Amino acid sequence: MKIILVDDEQKFITMLAKRLAMRGIKADIAFTGDEAIQKSRDTVYDVAVLDIKMPGISGIQLKNKLSGLDPELKFIFVTGHGAVGQSDENLIDTDVYLAKPLDIENLIKKIYEITKTG
Amino acid sequence: MSDAIDFMNMEGLKFFGRVNASISHELKNILAIISETVGFSNDLIDLTEQGEKLKLPLFKSCNESIVEEIQRGFDTIKQMNKFAHSVDVPIKETDLLETLMLSIKLSSFLSFASHVQITSQGEETKSVLTCPFLLQNLIYQILIFIYKSIGPDGQINIQLNSKKNDGTQILFSCPTQLSLDGFPTQKIQKIIAILGVELNMNEFLNELDIWIPNDSKKIIVLEKELQMYSYTEKSDNESSKNS
Numbered sequence: 001m002k003i004i005l006v007d008d009e010q011k012f013i014t015m016l017a018k019r020l021a022m023r024g025i026k027a028d029i030a031f032t033g034d035e036a037i038q039k040s041r042d043t044v045y046d047v048a049v050l051d052i053k054m055p056g057i058s059g060i061q062l063k064n065k066l067s068g069l070d071p072e073l074k075f076i077f078v079t080g081h082g083a084v085g086q087s088d089e090n091l092i093d094t095d096v097y098l099a100k101p102l103d104i105e106n107l108i109k110k111i112y113e114i115t116k117t118g
Numbered sequence: 119m120s121d122a123i124d125f126m127n128m129e130g131l132k133f134f135g136r137v138n139a140s141i142s143h144e145l146k147n148i149l150a151i152i153s154e155t156v157g158f159s160n161d162l163i164d165l166t167e168q169g170e171k172l173k174l175p176l177f178k179s180c181n182e183s184i185v186e187e188i189q190r191g192f193d194t195i196k197q198m199n200k201f202a203h204s205v206d207v208p209i210k211e212t213d214l215l216e217t218l219m220l221s222i223k224l225s226s227f228l229s230f231a232s233h234v235q236i237t238s239q240g241e242e243t244k245s246v247l248t249c250p251f252l253l254q255n256l257i258y259q260i261l262i263f264i265y266k267s268i269g270p271d272g273q274i275n276i277q278l279n280s281k282k283n284d285g286t287q288i289l290f291s292c293p294t295q296l297s298l299d300g301f302p303t304q305k306i307q308k309i310i311a312i313l314g315v316e317l318n319m320n321e322f323l324n325e326l327d328i329w330i331p332n333d334s335k336k337i338i339v340l341e342k343e344l345q346m347y348s349y350t351e352k353s354d355n356e357s358s359k360n361s
């Protein structure tokens with residue numbers, strides 16, 4: 001299982017990546033959309049965990065670009081907004097989204113769920 | 119109620135909403151970092167309990183990170199508090215540098231904010247009689263426009279140039295191309311008209327500025343309108359108490 005975490009809050013995803021590694025999930029990190037796209041060109045990921053809003057690109061826009069590189073890639077969105085789904089325009093019903101602060105066990109559960117459903 | 123007051127009410131609500139949304143987002147991010155860091159500390163404790171060697175440097179690093187984020191949280195709340203109190207007095211002698219810094223700080227919570235640097239030149243900056251809340255909104259709207267033009271990697275330089283007994287210029291300039299297509303927006307035009315400030319643009323030099331006169335007749339008129347509005351509101355409240 002290989003995942004990529006994308007968020008401009010560097011401390012947040014660095015810590016998250018460490019915690020996932022302790023649980024046997026290897027996670028690469030990217031602080032910008034461009035960095036995520038570059039890494040996706042070099043590595044095949046199973047799941048991308050994306051911040052809904054980042055400087056220069058939205059989570060949805062990034063999803064579209066990464067899907068173009070790898071149609072099999074699964075996505076989980078992370079939002080810092082008040083209510084999950086609120087003002088997250090263009091998210092479709094089948095998209096998975098979690099609110100910050102994250103419950104890591106729940107995140108791992110979602111990762112395994114979406115990779116099982118294929 | 120005058121057109122200016124109607125606009126201030128409606129626009130004020132929108133501005134308040136937008137700023138508070140970005141502040142709540144910032145606070146959530148801070149709490150998310152603290153949450154992950156505490157989670158990581160707990161993970162380390164679990165590993166130690168399972169027999170692994172205690173990793174003190176990592177614990178120390180976690181604590182330092184938490185302290186930093188708590189400080190960041192306090193700083194954010196401090197800005198939020200300043201912003202909340204900026205409506206206490208609708209028209210008053212306003213420190214322009216303080217107002218500018220607050221507007222920059224509030225706009226920095228936006229995900230697309232560029233890097234901003236202030237330099238202050240000329241004589242000591244003065245306070246001017248103005249509507250601080252509306253002026254904050256004006257600077258905020260200008261910054262948003264520039265952020266969208268130059269992107270999050272862009273740089274904005276702001277100079278505050280005061281001229282004694284005359285007014286103060288707030289000059290926004292960019293080292294890179296600044297497109298002024300669509301500027302000023304209708305909202306900005308309206309705010310400028312109400313405040314009685316002057317807007318100048320120079321796309322060739324990648325800069326724009328607002329000139330805030332020390333004695334704006336528009337502000338004096340607005341102050342009178344607001345006093346009338348408060349008087350009317352007070353009378354309405356007294357009438358409803360007596361009825």
